[in-house]
Amino acid sequence: MAASAASPPLTSPRIYLIRMVVFLTLAGFLAFVLYRQIVPAFMANPGLNGLILGVALIAVILSFGQVQRLFREVRYVNRVAEGGGQQAGTPRILAALAPALRDRGGGRPHGQAAFQPLLDTVASRLDEGREILRYIGGLLILLGLLGTFWGLIDTLSAVGNVIRSMRAGGGDAAVMFDELKSGLAVPLSGIGLSFSASLFGLAGSLVIGFLDLQAGQAHTRFYNELEDWLVTGAGPAPAAAPVPVPATVAVMPARSPEAPNRELAEAMARLGTLVGDSTSHSRSSTQAMANLAEGIQGLVQHMRAEQQMIRDWVEAQASRERELKQVLDRIARERVE
Structure with missing residues (x-):
């Protein structure tokens, strides 16, 4: 209030x-x-x-x-x-x-x-x-x-x-x-x-x-x-309300001594299953990362090869232009003479 x-x-x-x-x-x-x-x-x-x-x-x-x-x-x-x-x-x-x-x-x-x-x-x-x-x-x-x-x-x-x-x-x-x-x-x-x-x-x-x-x-x-x-x-406000733990405990029926051990064993078994699944997932993730690294490496090599081919083509075109220029100069001198 x-x-x-x-x-x-x-x-x-x-x-x-x-x-x-x-x-x-x-x-x-x-x-x-x-x-x-x-x-x-x-x-x-x-x-x-x-x-x-x-x-x-x-x-x-x-x-x-x-x-x-x-x-x-x-x-x-x-x-x-x-x-x-x-x-x-x-x-x-x-x-x-x-x-x-x-x-x-x-x-x-x-x-x-x-x-x-x-x-x-x-x-x-x-x-x-x-x-x-x-x-x-x-x-x-x-x-x-x-x-x-x-x-x-x-x-x-x-x-x-x-x-x-x-x-x-x-x-x-x-x-x-x-x-x-x-x-x-x-x-x-x-x-x-x-x-x-x-x-x-x-x-x-x-x-x-x-x-x-x-x-x-x-x-x-x-x-x-x-x-x-x-x-x-x-x-x-709702989260600050006290949790009625004593009332819950009071109405819970009595449990046998073997129940906690059985529940603990089941929990351990589920934990082991989860760990195994996480291990298998980690292995598959590692393999996928390795495959990805190999693919990237192959792509880099292919790009390097293409760059080398482009450089060779540019050099060839430059040499052809120089030869063509020399031929044109010779023709021009012959006409002058």
Whole structure:
């Protein structure tokens, strides 16, 4: 019990909630400062932009829930560490690990090989809760691109209508230019606002990405502290337990005086067999080493012979080159004469 009381409890993930609230406050302040620019962009496509903001709001609530659910698990582990395993309640994420935690709190730590699969289960449960946040982050970008392409299609179709409505026959060029300018005013003024969906989608993805990062850090610290707390009780504790030799001796039946001699003879016979086997193995190993040495020696001799052949060939080629050079010199002198 003292060992469990000495173990440090898990820290609360409150610091990550504070970071998330501060970040959302700064984002809200920036939106308030840019209120005049954001409202026209939002009204360019209120349906799709409202959908993007609604999805982002759902992701914000889910991210806070991913951190908030760790408080229950942290309180459970801390109560078990303090010795109150019976009053600690029932965890949700640590449901598979609850028996091992109670044993750890009661001074009966499990080995690392025993609780490692359970820790992997806890890690998978923590990670699957954040999969929806990752999906929403990509969904926001996709909705923004959808709004952009939607706006571009509307703009191009409006430009096409303006061009088709122009008079093809002769007319005043100034009048035609004024008609073209008035006809393109609406699509050209809306082409900038057609990217508003991408603006809201990227901004929402940025906010959700930061919140997901904080939730991931909270999960990682919770998992690491839980693993460290379990590992501190694993290892030498089971080996330090006293071996119950007297109890074993007390329950053993009486043995005859010939039993030790018979067992000693059998042990000597097995030892002799092992020695014989090791002798035979050593002989075979010695023979194999000798064969290997002979093979290496033969390989060295063969390499030396090949090197000698190469040297002879090089010398022969050099002598031939010298003779050829002498012949060429003679021919050159004869021509000069």
